[in-house]
Amino acid sequence: MDCVATGGNVKVLAKAIHSLSRIGEELYLEPVEDGLALRSVNSSRSAFACFLLSPLFFQRYQAPSDQSFRCKMPIKSVQAVFKSLASLDRSVEKCRIQLNSEKSRLTITLHCKHGLLKTHNLSYQDCESLQAVFDKGSCANVLQAQPRLMVDTVLHFPPSLEEVNLSVSSDRVWLRNHVEDDADSSRAMLTELCLSSEEFDHFAVGSQTSVTFCLKELRGLLVFAESSGLPVSMYFDEPGGPVILSVTDSVLEANFVLATLSEDSPDSEQPPDDFMSDNMDSFLIAMETSELPGLSHVPTSPPRPTNNNRKHSFSEEEEEEEEALAEGPPNKKFCSLFFGSVLPTPSQLPNQTMQSQEMLASDSEDENQTETS
Amino acid sequence: MPLSTQSQADIDQYILIASLDNARNLSNILKAISFRDHAIFNATQNGLKVTVEDSKCLQANAFIQVGVGGQLTSFKTQSQVCVCTALRMCYNGYGYPLTLFLEEGGVVTVCKINTQEPEEPIDFDFCSTNVTNKVILQSDSLKEAFSELDMTSEVLQITMSPSHPYFRLSTFGNSGNAHYDYPKDSDMMELFQCTKIQTNRYKMSLLKPSTKALALSCKVSVRTDSRGFLSLQYLVRNDDGQICFVEYYCCPDEVEEE
Numbered sequence: 342m343d344c345v346a347t348g349g350n351v352k353v354l355a356k357a358i359h360s361l362s363r364i365g366e367e368l369y370l371e372p373v374e375d376g377l378a379l380r381s382v383n384s385s386r387s388a389f390a391c392f393l394l395s396p397l398f399f400q401r402y403q404a405p406s407d408q409s410f411r412c413k414m415p416i417k418s419v420q421a422v423f424k425s426l427a428s429l430d431r432s433v434e435k436c437r438i439q440l441n442s443e444k445s446r447l448t449i450t451l452h453c454k455h456g457l458l459k460t461h462n463l464s465y466q467d468c469e470s471l472q473a474v475f476d477k478g479s480c481a482n483v484l485q486a487q488p489r490l491m492v493d494t495v496l497h498f499p500p501s502l503e504e505v506n507l508s509v510s511s512d513r514v515w516l517r518n519h520v521e522d523d524a525d526s527s528r529a530m531l532t533e534l535c536l537s538s539e540e541f542d543h544f545a546v547g548s549q550t551s552v553t554f555c556l557k558e559l560r561g562l563l564v565f566a567e568s569s570g571l572p573v574s575m576y577f578d579e580p581g582g583p584v585i586l587s588v589t590d591s592v593l594e595a596n597f598v599l600a601t602l603s604e605d606s607p608d609s610e611q612p613p614d615d616f617m618s619d620n621m622d623s624f625l626i627a628m629e630t631s632e633l634p635g636l637s638h639v640p641t642s643p644p645r646p647t648n649n650n651r652k653h654s655f656s657e658e659e660e661e662e663e664e665a666l667a668e669g670p671p672n673k674k675f676c677s678l679f680f681g682s683v684l685p686t687p688s689q690l691p692n693q694t695m696q697s698q699e700m701l702a703s704d705s706e707d708e709n710q711t712e713t714s
Numbered sequence: 715m716p717l718s719t720q721s722q723a724d725i726d727q728y729i730l731i732a733s734l735d736n737a738r739n740l741s742n743i744l745k746a747i748s749f750r751d752h753a754i755f756n757a758t759q760n761g762l763k764v765t766v767e768d769s770k771c772l773q774a775n776a777f778i779q780v781g782v783g784g785q786l787t788s789f790k791t792q793s794q795v796c797v798c799t800a801l802r803m804c805y806n807g808y809g810y811p812l813t814l815f816l817e818e819g820g821v822v823t824v825c826k827i828n829t830q831e832p833e834e835p836i837d838f839d840f841c842s843t844n845v846t847n848k849v850i851l852q853s854d855s856l857k858e859a860f861s862e863l864d865m866t867s868e869v870l871q872i873t874m875s876p877s878h879p880y881f882r883l884s885t886f887g888n889s890g891n892a893h894y895d896y897p898k899d900s901d902m903m904e905l906f907q908c909t910k911i912q913t914n915r916y917k918m919s920l921l922k923p924s925t926k927a928l929a930l931s932c933k934v935s936v937r938t939d940s941r942g943f944l945s946l947q948y949l950v951r952n953d954d955g956q957i958c959f960v961e962y963y964c965c966p967d968e969v970e971e972e
Contacts, residue, residue, distance in 0.1 A: 417889070418889030418890065421864060421889065421892075422892075424861070424862045425858060428858075446890060455855055455900045456896070456897040456899065456900035456901075456902075457855055457859075457894065457895065457896055457902070458893075458894070458895040459859075459862075459893070459894050460892065460893040460894075460895070461891075461893075462890045462891050462892070463889055463890040464889065
């Protein structure tokens with residue numbers, strides 16, 4: 342694999358990685374047909390982000406000869422390559438990413454001014470493809486706004502706020518901080534912003550609805566969107582279904598897929614002025630997928646623990662431990678997103694189906710016997 | 715001179731009087747080498763030399779030109795110096811404290827710092843005749859490199875060679891290794907004299923304090939001798955154009971000669 346990014350795109354690449362670091366601790370790198378995919382997922386599998394950089398993003402794009410190459414590495418290691426983010430566009434002329442499969446190293450070379458050459462040889466792990474299943478086209482509600490609008494809106498919420506609630510009616514959007522049911526309402530500070538549909542570049546609300554998702558992860562996307570100046574699109578349906586935030590231009594596409602709190606209360610149908618009573622006991626994210634034949638019913642309880650030893654285990658107890666380590670949303674509220682099948686080959690699908698029905702994991706290394714490390 | 719209120723009698727009793735109109739320069743330089751609690755002050759006709767050492771492996775010297783009157787003397791004292799606008803440093807001789815007169819806005823503060831017996835500073839025996847490789851770089855490019863160095867690496871490896879990679883800084887950290895290459899024809903490279911390829915490793919923890927001096931400097935001279943000992947010399951230009959030097963000597967962690 343040999344990819345070269347030049348000029349301003351080096352900074353875009355660095356910002357994309359920086360954005361992904363707000364989601365998860367590992368960077369998944371996969372050259373695909375449409376370009377280079379950079380992905381990340383949080384430990385509770387309730388947030389997923391993917392940057393797809395088309396070959397045109399690069400001055401030179403050569404996919405690896407091994408079509409199935411995929412790797413992951415700690416995202417901090419990659420971020421370290423792109424330190425001094427502010428001066429990147431002034432100092433770096435070219436960034437080259439090469440794969441050295443014999444030594445299991447990804448080599449990132451920065452050609453800088455004054456002839457300075459920075460070479461980073463990063464070790465990586467082979468892994469499975471990480472891909473959440475989502476369909477923007479089927480979402481009933483679509484909003485698009487300039488990043489500035491979203492940044493300014495989100496500014497009103499304290500950095501410590503975990504979840505934010507987005508409600509839409511036929512002509513308005515409300516953004517408010519989400520307060521726990523058990524919190525003392527007389528002490529909690531409630532912040533609400535109301536935006537008219539006219540503030541949006543695109544406003545298509547199929548049905549009045551209200552979704553609650555993690556603000557930190559939204560901020561992760563906004564960091565990128567603001568620097569790129571590209572409009573942000575939001576796709577969502579009912580509570581419980583994911584909200585998809587998307588930034589696109591001719592050479593790249595970024596999608597942030599965030600789980601939302603599920604709602605059992607019928608009140609969720611109306612544009613709420615009161616706070617909804619969230620039923621914390623049933624968390625359900627239903628995502629229909631036709632890619633996994635045989636998959637019948639989505640489990641209503643949090644997925645059972647898997648057998649593997651990776652930290653992405655799904656047991657509730659372990660998740661809550663990891664919660665202390667990860668800074669994602671409280672895992673008990675958000676269910677994991679559906680992830681796509683591990684391997685595209687149809688012959689393996691029936692095997693995968695049985696396991697992934699409960700697991701929802703795609704990068705389960707120990708299941709894939711064909712993978713060599 | 716703001717401190718001229720001192721009487722002639724007072725002045726005569728001191729064997730060392732060093733005066734600075736602006737103590738900030740001295741303060742910055744001293745901060746650049748104050749990685750230990752104690753420093754050895756050496757006053758000569760030419761100026762002040764302050765030495766700080768660490769574990770017999772690292773030595774830092776700061777050379778400051780100050781208005782100096784008095785005899786050759788040497789003493790050891792605390793290396794933290796209070797900053798004020800004007801400074802006069804006075805020393806009565808062996809056994810007496812170092813007296814600092816600091817003046818700002820008409821207010822004079824007098825500090826007396828106890829002195830101790832200085833130990834003999836290590837002689838790294840680094841002399842110009844033994845130098846195998848030498849480069850002089852503009853500090854800006856090194857500043858960037860040092861700020862990005864992978865601190866999970868225990869060592870900093872410096873390779874100097876008459877051929878590629880010419881001048882290379884390498885780290886070996888948790889996520890992999892990294893190399894910073896400076897070509898000999900880079901416009902940041904003011905001098906490039908390498909006779910043979912040398913690769914040496916130095917403990918990162920020993921070199922880390924030198925980044926303060928690097929931050930103040932505009933040029934750096936990097937030299938290694940036949941034993942692999944490293945000499946870093948930083949040229950610091952003050953606001954008033956005065957030049958000071960800070961140098962670091964460091965012994966290698968392991969010697970690898972290719």
